[in-house]
Amino acid sequence: MLLDDILVHNQKFVEDKEYAQYETDKFPSRKAVILTCMDARLLELLPKALNLKNGDAKMIQNAGAMLVDTSDSAMKSILVAIHALKGEEVFVIGHKDCGMHHLHGTDLLEQIGRQGGDVETYLRQSSSEDIANTWFDGFNSVEESVASSASLIANHPLLPKQVPVHALVIDPATGELTVVKNGYEKTN
Ligand SMILES: [Zn+2]
Incomplete structure:
Protein backbone atom coordinates (compact mmCIF):
# COMPACT_ATOMS: atom_id res chain seq x y z
CA MET A 1 0.00 0.00 0.00
CA LEU A 2 1.33 3.41 -0.99
CA LEU A 3 0.52 5.08 2.33
CA ASP A 4 2.40 2.36 4.23
CA ASP A 5 5.42 2.72 1.93
CA ILE A 6 5.35 6.47 2.44
CA LEU A 7 5.12 6.20 6.23
CA VAL A 8 7.97 3.68 6.48
CA HIS A 9 10.18 5.93 4.36
CA ASN A 10 9.06 9.00 6.27
CA GLN A 11 10.09 7.63 9.65
CA LYS A 12 13.58 6.86 8.36
CA PHE A 13 13.79 10.24 6.57
CA VAL A 14 13.15 12.10 9.81
CA GLU A 15 15.35 9.81 11.94
CA ASP A 16 18.27 10.18 9.55
CA LYS A 17 17.76 13.98 9.53
CA GLU A 18 17.58 13.97 5.75
CA TYR A 19 15.50 17.13 6.05
CA ALA A 20 18.58 19.11 7.06
CA GLN A 21 19.56 19.72 3.44
CA TYR A 22 16.16 21.34 2.77
CA GLU A 23 15.99 23.70 5.72
CA THR A 24 14.70 27.14 4.83
CA ASP A 25 11.86 29.48 5.86
CA LYS A 26 8.42 30.22 4.46
CA PHE A 27 9.49 33.26 2.46
CA PRO A 28 10.60 32.42 -1.09
CA SER A 29 14.34 33.24 -1.30
CA ARG A 30 14.19 34.14 -4.96
CA LYS A 31 10.82 35.87 -4.53
CA ALA A 32 9.25 33.75 -7.27
CA VAL A 33 5.59 32.75 -7.41
CA ILE A 34 4.95 29.95 -9.89
CA LEU A 35 1.60 28.78 -11.22
CA THR A 36 2.14 25.52 -13.05
CA CYS A 37 0.42 22.25 -13.89
CA MET A 38 0.02 19.32 -11.54
CA ASP A 39 1.56 17.02 -14.20
CA ALA A 40 3.65 14.35 -12.44
CA ARG A 41 6.50 14.76 -14.95
CA LEU A 42 7.14 18.27 -13.64
CA LEU A 43 7.51 17.24 -10.00
CA GLU A 44 11.32 17.18 -10.02
CA LEU A 45 12.03 18.34 -13.55
CA LEU A 46 10.57 21.85 -13.30
CA PRO A 47 12.55 23.06 -10.27
CA LYS A 48 15.74 21.51 -11.66
CA ALA A 49 15.20 23.02 -15.12
CA LEU A 50 14.66 26.48 -13.55
CA ASN A 51 17.47 26.10 -11.01
CA LEU A 52 15.06 26.50 -8.11
CA LYS A 53 15.95 24.98 -4.79
CA ASN A 54 13.83 24.29 -1.73
CA GLY A 55 12.68 27.64 -0.38
CA ASP A 56 13.22 29.58 -3.62
CA ALA A 57 9.64 29.79 -4.87
CA LYS A 58 5.96 29.55 -4.01
CA MET A 59 4.53 26.75 -6.13
CA ILE A 60 0.85 26.75 -7.01
CA GLN A 61 -0.23 23.76 -9.06
CA ASN A 62 -3.51 22.87 -10.69
CA ALA A 63 -4.77 21.08 -13.76
CA GLY A 64 -3.24 22.87 -16.74
CA ALA A 65 -1.72 25.90 -14.91
CA MET A 66 -5.02 27.50 -15.80
CA LEU A 67 -6.59 30.59 -14.37
CA VAL A 68 -9.86 31.36 -16.13
CA ASP A 69 -11.60 33.30 -13.42
CA THR A 70 -10.09 35.91 -11.11
CA SER A 71 -12.04 34.49 -8.15
CA ASP A 72 -10.19 31.20 -8.72
CA SER A 73 -8.27 29.81 -5.73
CA ALA A 74 -5.03 30.06 -7.76
CA MET A 75 -5.53 33.85 -7.92
CA LYS A 76 -6.04 33.96 -4.17
CA SER A 77 -2.83 32.00 -3.65
CA ILE A 78 -0.88 34.33 -5.93
CA LEU A 79 -2.14 37.40 -4.05
CA VAL A 80 -1.29 35.84 -0.69
CA ALA A 81 2.17 34.93 -1.97
CA ILE A 82 2.76 38.52 -3.14
CA HIS A 83 1.25 40.43 -0.24
CA ALA A 84 1.84 38.19 2.78
CA LEU A 85 4.84 36.11 1.77
CA LYS A 86 7.14 38.55 -0.04
CA GLY A 87 6.77 37.20 -3.56
CA GLU A 88 7.79 39.72 -6.22
CA GLU A 89 7.51 38.00 -9.59
CA VAL A 90 4.91 35.67 -11.11
CA PHE A 91 5.57 32.85 -13.59
CA VAL A 92 2.70 31.03 -15.30
CA ILE A 93 4.23 27.84 -16.71
CA GLY A 94 2.14 25.55 -18.89
CA HIS A 95 3.59 22.56 -20.65
CA LYS A 96 3.47 20.64 -23.91
CA ASP A 97 1.42 17.43 -23.99
CA CYS A 98 -0.83 18.62 -21.15
CA GLY A 99 -3.87 16.59 -20.10
CA MET A 100 -5.97 19.76 -20.29
CA HIS A 101 -5.14 20.21 -23.98
CA HIS A 102 -8.36 19.67 -25.93
CA LEU A 103 -10.22 18.52 -22.82
CA GLY A 138 -9.22 22.71 -20.93
CA PHE A 139 -7.59 24.72 -23.72
CA ASN A 140 -6.84 24.38 -27.41
CA SER A 141 -3.47 26.14 -27.30
CA VAL A 142 -1.15 26.06 -24.29
CA GLU A 143 0.51 29.29 -25.46
CA GLU A 144 -2.84 31.09 -25.60
CA SER A 145 -3.83 29.62 -22.24
CA VAL A 146 -0.72 30.78 -20.34
CA ALA A 147 -0.87 34.20 -22.03
CA SER A 148 -4.51 34.58 -21.02
CA SER A 149 -3.86 33.46 -17.43
CA ALA A 150 -0.88 35.84 -17.16
CA SER A 151 -2.99 38.68 -18.47
CA LEU A 152 -5.80 38.02 -15.97
CA ILE A 153 -3.24 37.96 -13.13
CA ALA A 154 -1.41 41.09 -14.32
CA ASN A 155 -4.67 43.02 -14.57
CA HIS A 156 -6.08 41.98 -11.23
CA PRO A 157 -6.82 45.15 -9.22
CA LEU A 158 -5.05 43.74 -6.15
CA LEU A 159 -1.83 42.85 -7.95
CA PRO A 160 0.76 45.64 -7.53
CA LYS A 161 1.54 47.16 -10.94
CA GLN A 162 5.30 46.65 -10.55
CA VAL A 163 4.97 42.86 -10.25
CA PRO A 164 6.07 41.24 -13.53
CA VAL A 165 3.89 38.35 -14.73
CA HIS A 166 5.58 36.01 -17.20
CA ALA A 167 3.98 33.30 -19.34
CA LEU A 168 6.07 30.29 -20.34
CA VAL A 169 5.75 26.79 -21.71
CA ILE A 170 7.98 23.94 -20.55
CA ASP A 171 8.74 20.73 -22.42
CA PRO A 172 8.02 17.89 -19.94
CA ALA A 173 10.61 15.70 -21.69
CA THR A 174 13.61 18.05 -21.88
CA GLY A 175 12.71 20.83 -19.45
CA GLU A 176 13.25 23.41 -22.21
CA LEU A 177 11.40 26.68 -21.58
CA THR A 178 9.78 28.86 -24.22
CA VAL A 179 8.81 32.41 -23.28
CA VAL A 180 5.32 33.30 -24.45
CA LYS A 181 5.11 36.61 -22.61
CA ASN A 182 7.98 38.45 -20.94
CA GLY A 183 6.47 40.25 -17.95
CA TYR A 184 9.20 42.90 -17.90
CA GLU A 185 7.77 44.23 -21.14
CA LYS A 186 4.62 46.00 -20.10
CA THR A 187 2.30 46.01 -23.06
CA ASN A 188 -1.09 46.37 -21.47
ZN1 LIG B 1 -0.61 19.54 -17.60
Missing part, protein backbone atom coordinates in the same frame (compact mmCIF):
# COMPACT_ATOMS: atom_id res chain seq x y z
CA HIS A 104 -13.95 19.20 -23.17
CA GLY A 105 -15.87 19.57 -19.94
CA THR A 106 -18.95 17.86 -21.30
CA ASP A 107 -16.90 14.80 -22.40
CA LEU A 108 -15.34 14.48 -18.95
CA LEU A 109 -18.73 14.85 -17.29
CA GLU A 110 -20.02 12.00 -19.43
CA GLN A 111 -17.09 9.85 -18.38
CA ILE A 112 -17.61 10.77 -14.74
CA GLY A 113 -21.24 9.73 -15.09
CA ARG A 114 -20.20 6.36 -16.54
CA GLN A 115 -17.77 5.91 -13.63
CA GLY A 116 -20.54 6.38 -11.10
CA GLY A 117 -20.32 10.11 -10.41
CA ASP A 118 -23.62 11.77 -9.55
CA VAL A 119 -23.63 14.23 -12.44
CA GLU A 120 -27.33 14.98 -12.02
CA THR A 121 -26.86 16.32 -8.49
CA TYR A 122 -23.73 18.20 -9.59
CA LEU A 123 -25.69 19.95 -12.35
CA ARG A 124 -28.59 20.70 -10.03
CA GLN A 125 -26.30 22.26 -7.43
CA SER A 126 -24.43 24.45 -9.95
CA SER A 127 -25.35 28.11 -10.26
CA SER A 128 -25.83 27.73 -14.00
CA GLU A 129 -25.82 24.87 -16.46
CA ASP A 130 -23.34 26.70 -18.64
CA ILE A 131 -20.81 27.07 -15.82
CA ALA A 132 -21.35 23.43 -14.83
CA ASN A 133 -20.73 22.17 -18.35
CA THR A 134 -17.61 24.25 -18.96
CA TRP A 135 -16.05 23.81 -15.51
CA PHE A 136 -13.71 21.07 -16.71
CA ASP A 137 -12.88 22.70 -20.04
Whole structure:
Protein backbone atom coordinates (compact mmCIF):
# COMPACT_ATOMS: atom_id res chain seq x y z
CA MET A 1 0.00 0.00 0.00
CA LEU A 2 1.33 3.41 -0.99
CA LEU A 3 0.52 5.08 2.33
CA ASP A 4 2.40 2.36 4.23
CA ASP A 5 5.42 2.72 1.93
CA ILE A 6 5.35 6.47 2.44
CA LEU A 7 5.12 6.20 6.23
CA VAL A 8 7.97 3.68 6.48
CA HIS A 9 10.18 5.93 4.36
CA ASN A 10 9.06 9.00 6.27
CA GLN A 11 10.09 7.63 9.65
CA LYS A 12 13.58 6.86 8.36
CA PHE A 13 13.79 10.24 6.57
CA VAL A 14 13.15 12.10 9.81
CA GLU A 15 15.35 9.81 11.94
CA ASP A 16 18.27 10.18 9.55
CA LYS A 17 17.76 13.98 9.53
CA GLU A 18 17.58 13.97 5.75
CA TYR A 19 15.50 17.13 6.05
CA ALA A 20 18.58 19.11 7.06
CA GLN A 21 19.56 19.72 3.44
CA TYR A 22 16.16 21.34 2.77
CA GLU A 23 15.99 23.70 5.72
CA THR A 24 14.70 27.14 4.83
CA ASP A 25 11.86 29.48 5.86
CA LYS A 26 8.42 30.22 4.46
CA PHE A 27 9.49 33.26 2.46
CA PRO A 28 10.60 32.42 -1.09
CA SER A 29 14.34 33.24 -1.30
CA ARG A 30 14.19 34.14 -4.96
CA LYS A 31 10.82 35.87 -4.53
CA ALA A 32 9.25 33.75 -7.27
CA VAL A 33 5.59 32.75 -7.41
CA ILE A 34 4.95 29.95 -9.89
CA LEU A 35 1.60 28.78 -11.22
CA THR A 36 2.14 25.52 -13.05
CA CYS A 37 0.42 22.25 -13.89
CA MET A 38 0.02 19.32 -11.54
CA ASP A 39 1.56 17.02 -14.20
CA ALA A 40 3.65 14.35 -12.44
CA ARG A 41 6.50 14.76 -14.95
CA LEU A 42 7.14 18.27 -13.64
CA LEU A 43 7.51 17.24 -10.00
CA GLU A 44 11.32 17.18 -10.02
CA LEU A 45 12.03 18.34 -13.55
CA LEU A 46 10.57 21.85 -13.30
CA PRO A 47 12.55 23.06 -10.27
CA LYS A 48 15.74 21.51 -11.66
CA ALA A 49 15.20 23.02 -15.12
CA LEU A 50 14.66 26.48 -13.55
CA ASN A 51 17.47 26.10 -11.01
CA LEU A 52 15.06 26.50 -8.11
CA LYS A 53 15.95 24.98 -4.79
CA ASN A 54 13.83 24.29 -1.73
CA GLY A 55 12.68 27.64 -0.38
CA ASP A 56 13.22 29.58 -3.62
CA ALA A 57 9.64 29.79 -4.87
CA LYS A 58 5.96 29.55 -4.01
CA MET A 59 4.53 26.75 -6.13
CA ILE A 60 0.85 26.75 -7.01
CA GLN A 61 -0.23 23.76 -9.06
CA ASN A 62 -3.51 22.87 -10.69
CA ALA A 63 -4.77 21.08 -13.76
CA GLY A 64 -3.24 22.87 -16.74
CA ALA A 65 -1.72 25.90 -14.91
CA MET A 66 -5.02 27.50 -15.80
CA LEU A 67 -6.59 30.59 -14.37
CA VAL A 68 -9.86 31.36 -16.13
CA ASP A 69 -11.60 33.30 -13.42
CA THR A 70 -10.09 35.91 -11.11
CA SER A 71 -12.04 34.49 -8.15
CA ASP A 72 -10.19 31.20 -8.72
CA SER A 73 -8.27 29.81 -5.73
CA ALA A 74 -5.03 30.06 -7.76
CA MET A 75 -5.53 33.85 -7.92
CA LYS A 76 -6.04 33.96 -4.17
CA SER A 77 -2.83 32.00 -3.65
CA ILE A 78 -0.88 34.33 -5.93
CA LEU A 79 -2.14 37.40 -4.05
CA VAL A 80 -1.29 35.84 -0.69
CA ALA A 81 2.17 34.93 -1.97
CA ILE A 82 2.76 38.52 -3.14
CA HIS A 83 1.25 40.43 -0.24
CA ALA A 84 1.84 38.19 2.78
CA LEU A 85 4.84 36.11 1.77
CA LYS A 86 7.14 38.55 -0.04
CA GLY A 87 6.77 37.20 -3.56
CA GLU A 88 7.79 39.72 -6.22
CA GLU A 89 7.51 38.00 -9.59
CA VAL A 90 4.91 35.67 -11.11
CA PHE A 91 5.57 32.85 -13.59
CA VAL A 92 2.70 31.03 -15.30
CA ILE A 93 4.23 27.84 -16.71
CA GLY A 94 2.14 25.55 -18.89
CA HIS A 95 3.59 22.56 -20.65
CA LYS A 96 3.47 20.64 -23.91
CA ASP A 97 1.42 17.43 -23.99
CA CYS A 98 -0.83 18.62 -21.15
CA GLY A 99 -3.87 16.59 -20.10
CA MET A 100 -5.97 19.76 -20.29
CA HIS A 101 -5.14 20.21 -23.98
CA HIS A 102 -8.36 19.67 -25.93
CA LEU A 103 -10.22 18.52 -22.82
CA HIS A 104 -13.95 19.20 -23.17
CA GLY A 105 -15.87 19.57 -19.94
CA THR A 106 -18.95 17.86 -21.30
CA ASP A 107 -16.90 14.80 -22.40
CA LEU A 108 -15.34 14.48 -18.95
CA LEU A 109 -18.73 14.85 -17.29
CA GLU A 110 -20.02 12.00 -19.43
CA GLN A 111 -17.09 9.85 -18.38
CA ILE A 112 -17.61 10.77 -14.74
CA GLY A 113 -21.24 9.73 -15.09
CA ARG A 114 -20.20 6.36 -16.54
CA GLN A 115 -17.77 5.91 -13.63
CA GLY A 116 -20.54 6.38 -11.10
CA GLY A 117 -20.32 10.11 -10.41
CA ASP A 118 -23.62 11.77 -9.55
CA VAL A 119 -23.63 14.23 -12.44
CA GLU A 120 -27.33 14.98 -12.02
CA THR A 121 -26.86 16.32 -8.49
CA TYR A 122 -23.73 18.20 -9.59
CA LEU A 123 -25.69 19.95 -12.35
CA ARG A 124 -28.59 20.70 -10.03
CA GLN A 125 -26.30 22.26 -7.43
CA SER A 126 -24.43 24.45 -9.95
CA SER A 127 -25.35 28.11 -10.26
CA SER A 128 -25.83 27.73 -14.00
CA GLU A 129 -25.82 24.87 -16.46
CA ASP A 130 -23.34 26.70 -18.64
CA ILE A 131 -20.81 27.07 -15.82
CA ALA A 132 -21.35 23.43 -14.83
CA ASN A 133 -20.73 22.17 -18.35
CA THR A 134 -17.61 24.25 -18.96
CA TRP A 135 -16.05 23.81 -15.51
CA PHE A 136 -13.71 21.07 -16.71
CA ASP A 137 -12.88 22.70 -20.04
CA GLY A 138 -9.22 22.71 -20.93
CA PHE A 139 -7.59 24.72 -23.72
CA ASN A 140 -6.84 24.38 -27.41
CA SER A 141 -3.47 26.14 -27.30
CA VAL A 142 -1.15 26.06 -24.29
CA GLU A 143 0.51 29.29 -25.46
CA GLU A 144 -2.84 31.09 -25.60
CA SER A 145 -3.83 29.62 -22.24
CA VAL A 146 -0.72 30.78 -20.34
CA ALA A 147 -0.87 34.20 -22.03
CA SER A 148 -4.51 34.58 -21.02
CA SER A 149 -3.86 33.46 -17.43
CA ALA A 150 -0.88 35.84 -17.16
CA SER A 151 -2.99 38.68 -18.47
CA LEU A 152 -5.80 38.02 -15.97
CA ILE A 153 -3.24 37.96 -13.13
CA ALA A 154 -1.41 41.09 -14.32
CA ASN A 155 -4.67 43.02 -14.57
CA HIS A 156 -6.08 41.98 -11.23
CA PRO A 157 -6.82 45.15 -9.22
CA LEU A 158 -5.05 43.74 -6.15
CA LEU A 159 -1.83 42.85 -7.95
CA PRO A 160 0.76 45.64 -7.53
CA LYS A 161 1.54 47.16 -10.94
CA GLN A 162 5.30 46.65 -10.55
CA VAL A 163 4.97 42.86 -10.25
CA PRO A 164 6.07 41.24 -13.53
CA VAL A 165 3.89 38.35 -14.73
CA HIS A 166 5.58 36.01 -17.20
CA ALA A 167 3.98 33.30 -19.34
CA LEU A 168 6.07 30.29 -20.34
CA VAL A 169 5.75 26.79 -21.71
CA ILE A 170 7.98 23.94 -20.55
CA ASP A 171 8.74 20.73 -22.42
CA PRO A 172 8.02 17.89 -19.94
CA ALA A 173 10.61 15.70 -21.69
CA THR A 174 13.61 18.05 -21.88
CA GLY A 175 12.71 20.83 -19.45
CA GLU A 176 13.25 23.41 -22.21
CA LEU A 177 11.40 26.68 -21.58
CA THR A 178 9.78 28.86 -24.22
CA VAL A 179 8.81 32.41 -23.28
CA VAL A 180 5.32 33.30 -24.45
CA LYS A 181 5.11 36.61 -22.61
CA ASN A 182 7.98 38.45 -20.94
CA GLY A 183 6.47 40.25 -17.95
CA TYR A 184 9.20 42.90 -17.90
CA GLU A 185 7.77 44.23 -21.14
CA LYS A 186 4.62 46.00 -20.10
CA THR A 187 2.30 46.01 -23.06
CA ASN A 188 -1.09 46.37 -21.47
ZN1 LIG B 1 -0.61 19.54 -17.60
